[in-house]
Amino acid sequence: MVKFTLSKQVKEAINSKRPVLALESTIISSGMPYPQNIEFHKKAEQVCCDHGVVPATIAIIKGAVCVGLSGSQAKYIATNKKVEKISKREIGICLQQKTSGATTVSSTSHIAHLVGIKVFSTGGIGGVHRDYNNSLDMSQDLFSLRETPLIVVCSGVKSFLDINKTVEALETLGVSLVGFQTKWFPSFYSSSSNIKLSHSVNNPIDVVNIYKSNIEHKIKSSLLVVNPVPKKQEIPASEINKIISDSVVQMKEKMIVGKNTTPFLLKEIAKQTKNRSLQTNIVLALNNIALGSKIAKEL
Numbered sequence: 033m034v035k036f037t038l039s040k041q042v043k044e045a046i047n048s049k050r051p052v053l054a055l056e057s058t059i060i061s062s063g064m065p066y067p068q069n070i071e072f073h074k075k076a077e078q079v080c081c082d083h084g085v086v087p088a089t090i091a092i093i094k095g096a097v098c099v100g101l102s103g104s105q106a107k108y109i110a111t112n113k114k115v116e117k118i119s120k121r122e123i124g125i126c127l128q129q130k131t132s133g134a135t136t137v138s139s140t141s142h143i144a145h146l147v148g149i150k151v152f153s154t155g156g157i158g159g160v161h162r163d164y165n166n167s168l169d170m171s172q173d174l175f176s177l178r179e180t181p182l183i184v185v186c187s188g189v190k191s192f193l194d195i196n197k198t199v200e201a202l203e204t205l206g207v208s209l210v211g212f213q214t215k216w217f218p219s220f221y222s223s224s225s226n227i228k229l230s231h232s233v234n235n236p237i238d239v240v241n242i243y244k245s246n247i248e249h250k251i252k253s254s255l256l257v258v259n260p261v262p263k264k265q266e267i268p269a270s271e272i273n274k275i276i277s278d279s280v281v282q283m284k285e286k287m288i289v290g291k292n293t294t295p296f297l298l299k300e301i302a303k304q305t306k307n308r309s310l311q312t313n314i315v316l317a318l319n320n321i322a323l324g325s326k327i328a329k330e331l
């Protein structure tokens with residue numbers, strides 16, 4: 033029998049069927065620097081509470097799968113350098129070695145599904161990397177979306193990925209994709225890309241109805257809801273693209289590969305934009321948490 037360490041709040045909410053929203057911890061440990069990461073985490077929990085939803089941040093702490101973190105556990109994830117970025121394939125390894133891991137979209141969705149949580153909000157999912165033809169780097173997030181029946185709310189994929197290939201991969205893998213009040217696939221820092229979506233919805237009820245219908249029809253993949261960053265806080269593609277290409281060059285020079293690429297690029301882009309990208313990242317993630325909370329309540 034799998035053991036989970038559920039916080040008291042999360043346990044009570046799941047038992048009494050009150051709304052819960054899953055949150056990942058890699059965005060805290062390697063997606064943002066300290067202290068902005070812990071401030072973000074506190075705001076994230078506050079947004080959930082304001083909507084009457086219980087936040088369930090997922091992480092592995094010293095060999096225990098935690099769903100819902102205490103203040104000190106969150107601080108540990110936000111500050112301890114020993115905390116590794118753990119994808120789905122590393123859950124067992126982390127548990128056996130009794131180490132600590134911050135969960136990505138793939139591991140967070142897997143664990144959320146196991147404990148019966150149905151809605152998960154994050155910043156941007158992983159996707160197909162720009163040099164996929166050479167590196168074969170395609171995030172495990174895409175495969176977990178194929179295998180896990182959740183509603184996942186995000187702002188698309190970071191524009192340092194290959195957005196076209198990622199959107200194709202989502203279709204190939206059978207992930208249901210809808211834009212929230214948009215007809216365009218968002219590109220994380222920017223509210224739009226030049227990729228037109230086939231479907232969009234205007235309110236949380238529509239999302240819930242599509243999800244319920246998928247479940248009734250035994251569809252096992254996720255429903256991915258893409259929610260653009262508010263226009264006021266976006267960084268237009270024209271401004272961010274040059275910075276992204278420069279950061280990708282840096283990454284290649286430093287020979288950064290595999291799971292270190294995403295954390296490196298997020299950091300490098302934040303440095304080059306003097307933290308403007310970090311502010312945008314925080315705004316869009318909180319916006320996704322607000323929408324995820326509304327959807328969780330509607331369910």
Ligand code: PSU
Pocket residue numbers: 056058059060062063064135136137138155156157158159170171172173290291292293294298313
């Ligand atoms: N998006 C962000 N910040 C992040 C990530 C995504 O805004 O920190 C993390 C997520 O946890 C996502 C992971 O699952 O990056 C993808 O990593 P990779 O490309 O190595 O699969």
Ligand code: MN
Pocket residue numbers: 169170171172290291
């Ligand atoms: Mn990868």
